[in-house]
Amino acid sequence: MAHPRIGIYGLGTMGSALALNFASHGIDIAVANREADWVAPFLDRAGPLASRITGCPDPAALVQALPAPRLILLMIPSGAAVDAMIDTFLPLLASGDTLIDAGNSDFQDTRRRAAALAGRGIALVGLGVSGGEQGARHGPSMMLGGPPDAWARLRPLLEPIAAQFRGDPCVAHVGPDGAGHFVKTVHNGIEYADMQMIAEVYGLLRDGAGWRASRIGAQFAEWDKGPLRSFLVETTARVLAATDPETGQPMVDMIRDTAGQKGTGRWTVIEALHLGQSASAIEAAVAARAWSGLARLPSAQSAPPLPVQAGRLAQALQAGRLIAHLQGFAILRTAAAEYDWPLDLARIAEIWRAGCIIRSDLLDRLAPIWRNAGDAPLHQAPGIAEMLSADLPALRETVAQAVALALPVPALSAALAWADSLAQQRGTANLIQAQRDAFGRHGFERTDRPGPAHFDW
Structure with a gap:
């Protein structure tokens, strides 16, 4: 007989995977779903793990199945659905209980909900969960935002199910209220940029060098053995090697080049602008997905073959990815100051x-x-300048070649522009300040003495 320690509401792809992850680590759980007829089939699929799972027909039964103080994890779509479920659970809960929102919620919504529930003695945790279905089932990375006592209660449950890196559980308490969801949002923004830059290199090899998908996939597989080693590079190699059984063509060539998005990349850009930070590489990636759905202009003339140097392309991708990470972590640091969050960038x-x-x-x-x-x-952190200087020349060469051949590389170009702007000892913002003063008397700072200044233009 299971003795549930945590309840999970929502048995979609992610909720089911998390539930099985808990159960496979010896953690008894209770589960429920809006469509109650999903519960029995889920228990059937769970097989031997079903002995650790208590199925419940509705929220009231889920609450009754748990010992007080209760832990209830919501894995449901973000937005109005979360507010509706909180309203459903509230009359059933007592002071000391904890609700965990493990979806991709807007961090401002999480802050609002946390403040409202605190007055009722109920803690709200915003839990960012990354890794997709396989991560949720076998070990995700998790970013928890909420009160310390909630983390103390959840830590023994989350550390066993988290991904492990050399024995270190990939889960941490990053701050209060919306901090966890904010960190997850920025993670997704970096993800957008990383995916876009990989796609741009794929495009250069496909359209510039004339390589077939399988050859490009083999190159990514080779890159995955070196400094570029990552889940996304490995995934790229795998998908480019796949063949469509219906046509015998590379599977990737049978997919329309229109990319979707669920909003977190866009949220990253919005928050970066709100905080006065640059997210140019991420913004370019978000824009590229939007452009992919637009009607096309007349085709450009075919370009001459691109002279391929795989090592230089790898360096260009390394530089672009580093810059996207620098921009993302700078957003996190600025948000920590803005919202008084103790974000530990190293731990993240x-x-x-x-x-x-x-x-x-x-x-x-x-x-x-x-x-x-x-x-x-x-x-300017120690080691960053050396990493950039080693790979920036290759990024510059790659962007220049792409521009000359009319091959779009928006994220790589944005990354290069960011680096070049910071490398200029004298930029062009002085002219912008002069313009602002000329039409709006906004003032400026002189180079030869401190304090505000104005000129009669």
Whole structure:
């Protein structure tokens, strides 16, 4: 007879996978779903693990199956559905209980909900869960935002089911209220940029060098053995090697080039702008997905073959990915100050090293750098300049070749522009300040003495 320690409401793809993960680690759970007739088939699929799972027909039964103080994890679509379920559970809960929102909620919604529930003595945890279905089933990376006492109760349950990196569970308490969902949002923003840059390199090899998908996949598989090693590079190699059984063509060539998005990448860009931070590589990736759905312009003339140097392309991709990570972590640092969150950038990098979609060797290199970065801008942290200088020339060559051949590389181009802007000892913002002062008397700072200044243009 199971003695549930945590309840899970929502038996979709992610909720089912998490439930089985708990059960496979010896953690008894109770489950329920909006469509109650999903529960019995889920228990059938669970096989021997069903002995650790208590099926419940509705929220009231789920609450009754749990010992007080209760832990109830919601794995349902974000937005209005979460508010509706909180309203459903509230009359059934008591002071000391904890609700865990493990979906991709907007962090501002989580902050609002946490404040409202705190007045009722009920804790709300915003739990970012990354890794897709396989991660949820076998070990995700998890970012928890909420009160420390809620973390103390959840830690013994979450650490066993989390991904492990050299014995270190990839789960951490990152801060209060919406901090966990914010960190997950930025993770997804970096994910957008990483995927877009990989796609741009794929496009250069396909349309510039004329390589077939299988050859490109073999190249990504080779890159996955070196500094570019990551889940996304490995996944790219695997999907490019796949063949469509109906046509015998590469599967990727049978897929329309229109990419969807669920909103977290866009949220990253919005929050970056709100915080006055640059997310240019991420914004370019979000824009590229939007452009993919637009009607096409007349075709350009065919370009001459691209001279391929696989090593230089790998370096270009390394530089672009590093810059996307720098921008993402800078957003996290700024948000920590804005919202008074104790975000530990090094620990965040560490829990992203396994389980999540952007797991990579790069994060393992960044974690100790962030731990020793102090208060300096992240792009000036020890070791970053050396990493950039080694690969930026290849990024410049790659972007220049792509532009000359009319092959779009928006994310790689944005990354290069960011690096070039910071490398300029004298930029062009002085002219912008002059323009602002000329038409709006906004003032400026002089180079030869401190304090505000104005000129009669």
